[in-house]
Amino acid sequence: MPAPLVIVFDVNETLSDMAPLGEAFAQVGARRELAKLWFATLLRDGFALTASGDNTAFAAIGADALRTLLAAEGVSGNLDTAVERVMAAMQNLSLHPDVPDGIRALAAAGHRLVTLTNGAAANTNKLLIAGGVRDKFELLLSVEDAPAWKPAKAAYEYAGTSAGADPAGMLLVAVHPWDIHGAARAGLRTAWINRTGARYPSYFQAPDFVIPALTALPPALAA
Incomplete structure (x- = not known):
């Protein structure tokens, strides 16, 4: 049997289903499609800060980027209230349906x-408790306590140090190719969850496993 691995999970979109965010945007008077643009903007600016040597909190970037996008969208009413409503929705997401059984296996x-x-990490804790799988996780780590955001190498090294594991004995699971690439460059094995049938970008290092759902990972590892 293969040796047990330290399996490192990305959280946003990988474990959490972010589809309901579109409804939160609609409730504050914005287009549902703006949810994807907002999240992409949040990541872009977080990566830019990481590249310049900063480590700014996800929520702080998210709220400020949200305010800018909602103002440009022409959302009427109190922007503070609109921002709070969307950020609250982000903190109250549910697990993808395939996640609990995959985690337990x-x-x-x-x-x-x-x-x-x-x-x-507090949001991760809330998500996993609500999904009934918090007890399956040994550590809930956040880059807030690391030198840099993912996909910087230091983020994955922080996870390895925290878990007391070498990169060769670790596997990152994510839906984001940029995360897969960063982990691979840091020496971890990788598993890409491709729930949508998307094409993997050729300019990123390819994953070791490509799976349609988390439930497909246990048999893939066993094989």
């Missing part, structure tokens, strides 16, 4: 499970 196979998010 990986834990049953003896793997050590941890999370590493560019967001807040």
Whole structure:
């Protein structure tokens, strides 16, 4: 049997279903499609800050970027209230349907499970408790306590140090190709969850595993 791995999970979009955010945008008078633009803007600016040597909180960037986008959208009413409503929705997401069974199977196979998010560990804790799988995770890590955001190498090294594991004994699971690439460059094995049938970008290092749902990972590792 393969040796148990330290499996490191990205959280936003990988574990959490962010589709309901579109409804939160609609409720404040914005287009539902703005949710994807907002999240992409948040990541872009977080990456830019990381590249310049800063480490700014996910929520702080998110709220400011949201305010700018909603103002440009022409949202009427109190912007503070609109921002609070969307940010609250971000903090109250649910797990993707495939996640709980996949998590339980990986834990049953003896793997050590941890999370590493560019967001807040407290939100991860809330998400996993609501999904009934918090007890399967050994560590809930956030880059707020690391030298840099993912995909900087230092973020994955922080996860390895925290778990007491070498990169070769770790596997990152994510839906984001940029996260897969960053982890691979840091020496971790990788598994890309491709729930949408998307094409993987050729300019990023390819994942070791490509799976349509988390439930497909345990048999892939066992094989």
